[in-house]
Amino acid sequence: MLIKVYGSAVFGIDATTVVVEVNVDKGIGYHLVGLPDNAIKESNYRIAAALQNIGYKIPGKKITINMAPADLRKEGSAYDLTLALGILAAPHQINSEEIGDYLIMGELSLDGSLQPIKGALPIAIKAKEEGFKGFILPNENAMEAAVVEDFKVYGVDNIKEVIDFFDSGKPLEEVQVENQVEFSEQSSHLDFDFSDVRGQESIKRCMEIAAAGGHNIILIGPPGAGKTMLAKRLPSILPPMTIQEALETTKIHSVVGKVKNRGLMRQRPFRNPHHTISAAALVGGGSYPQPGEISLSHNGVLFLDELPEFERRVLEVMRQPMEDREVTIARAQYTVTYPSSFMLVASMNPSPSGYFNDPDAPLTSSPMEMQRYLAKISGPLLDRIDIHIEVTPVPFDKLSDERKGEGSAIIRDRVIVARKIQAERFSSLEDIHYNAQMGTKLIRKFCVLDEASKTLLKNAMQRLNLSARAYDRILKVSRTIADLEQVDQINTHHISEAIQYRSLDREGWLG
Structure with missing residues (x-):
């Protein structure tokens, strides 16, 4: 007899339904077709042991299994449960009347227990779209899949x-998640807080501007100045994720199996890859493409510590995704696209010794050594970083001060107000949400300067020898500073503050 059971395959961040057709006929043999990988081909051993240990067995007949569409590559061990139920239902060992109404996925252990799978959220979204009654999957993934509203999920x-559910009608417990309640309860929880930072008020102000406008930022300073500490606290002042942003982010993390035993991700991701990372691990790729670090930091922060220590080739592959806010990975038979809208926060020492050209420093580097070190980062990459700021060591009197600084919650409130202003400004534009995303046309439209501001910017560019690429960046940052003050017109003090945040564009910065 022929029976059809339904599973799913994930490509990119979207799922495709897979029909598992099981036919049992006279003879002996086990034939599995439909482009399965080795993990699926080995499933018959796991299935046989699991069924035997719960009192069932694979029928001693000719079993032919087709995974349709047959020209689509299937991978992973998540089809074990799908295949096992098809093998039992086809020869009528269990009741199969409703088995085709559910999407079923799970990896089998030899004792019949289920191991977690990857991509449960996009699979659940697709199952709901295609009208399945429910989704049966391992308990560890149930909270993740239950994020989909008005859809039954059984862990x-x-x-x-x-087997008891289909054969004897023994009910399964439905898993339910109250998205709005859980999301609002935990989205405000902060692991790090700016109140812990002693001194560095100017840098905290700079981080606030970066968060308010979504600007990429690079911190330059000697070891121990607090660059990493400041960067780790940036997510604490970003606006809370919306439900839609949380869903997008959770889908990406679901694909790589990082969303077990929880529903929607409530905190913006903070990714901090080591400088030995490969290009494929950073932007995504592999024989069977998986999201890279830039996609895992979607709607969050990507922190690259010690930027010049990364391979230049690895950094260069980020340039297009930073501009397009998505990355496309092409293979011979298919192409997948992952979203990658992230804030880049980079930190670096000014020289190999770690210190500026300062005779009082423990180790010094010559201007030529500093120039050679900084040249490891290409101009086009720096062109995509709006804010450059120098971080100096904190003096002892501030380090020993017991008074706490301004907390992240207070700073976040100001950032949220500025983001709301930008959301209203760009409400008629589909892909623009904050100032850092503005192109040349929008900059000319929304960053109009009065005569005094134009004169100040002109003089600054001539006297400080600012590069041409700094012009648009200064305008975008000054627009954000004005938004933080809740004023429509960009004034001279907005421009003068934005000019300070272009350290690496100044000729003679290295002394």
């Missing part, structure tokens, strides 16, 4: 529970 621990 199970053992294949015996699924």
Whole structure:
């Protein structure tokens, strides 16, 4: 007899339904077709042991299994449960009347228990779209899939529970998640707080501007100045994620199996890859493409510590994704696209010794050594970083001060107000949400200067020898500073403050 059971395959961040057709006929043999990978081909051993340990067995007949569409590559062990139920239902070992109404996925252990799968959220979204009654999957993934509203999700621990559900009608417990309640309860929780930072008031102001406008930022300073500490606290002042942003971010993390035992991600991601990372690990790729660090930091922060220590080739592959806010990975038979709208925060020492050209420093580097070190970062990459700021060591009197500084919650409130102003400004534009995303046309439209501001910017560019690429960046940053003050017109003090944040564009910066 022929039976159809339904599973799913994930490509990019979207799922495709897979029809598992199981036919049992006279003879002996086990034939699995439909472009399965080795993990799926080995499933018959896991299935045989699991069924035997719960009191069932694979029928001693000719079993032919087709995974349709047959020209689509299937990978992973998540089809074990799908295949096992098809093998039992086809020869009528269990009741199969409603088995085609549910999407079923899970990896089997030899004792019949279920192991977690990857991509449960996009699979659940697709199952709802295609009208399935529900989704049966391992308990560890149930909270993740239950994020999909108005759709039944059943988490199970053992294949015996699924067999009893179809064969004898024993009910499964539906998993439900109150998205709005849980999201609002935990989205304001902060792991790091700016109140812990002693001194560095100018840098905290700079981080506030970066958060308010979504600007990329690079921190330059000697070891121990607080660059990493400041960077780790940036997510604490970013606006809370919306439900839509949380869903997008959770889908990406679901694909790589990082969303177990929880529903929507409530905190903006903060990714901090080591400088030995490969290009494929950073932007995504592999034989079967997976999201890279830039996609895992979607709607959050990507922190690259010690930027010049990364391979130049690795950094260069970020240039297009930073501009397009998505990355496309092409293979011979298919192409996948992952979103990658992130804030880049980079930190670096000014020289190999770690110190500026300062005779009082423990180790010094010559201007030529500093220039050679900074040249490891290409101009086009720096062109995509709006704010450059120098971080100096904190003096002892500020380090020993017991008074706490301004907390992240207070700074975040100001950032949220500035973001609301930008959301209203760009409400008629589909892909623009904050100032850092503005192109040349929008800069000319929304960053209009009065005569005094034009004169100040002109003089600054001539006297400080600012590069041409700094012009648009200064205008965008000054627009954000004005938004933080809740004023429509960009004034001279907005321009003068924005000019300070272009350290690496100044001729003679290295002394």
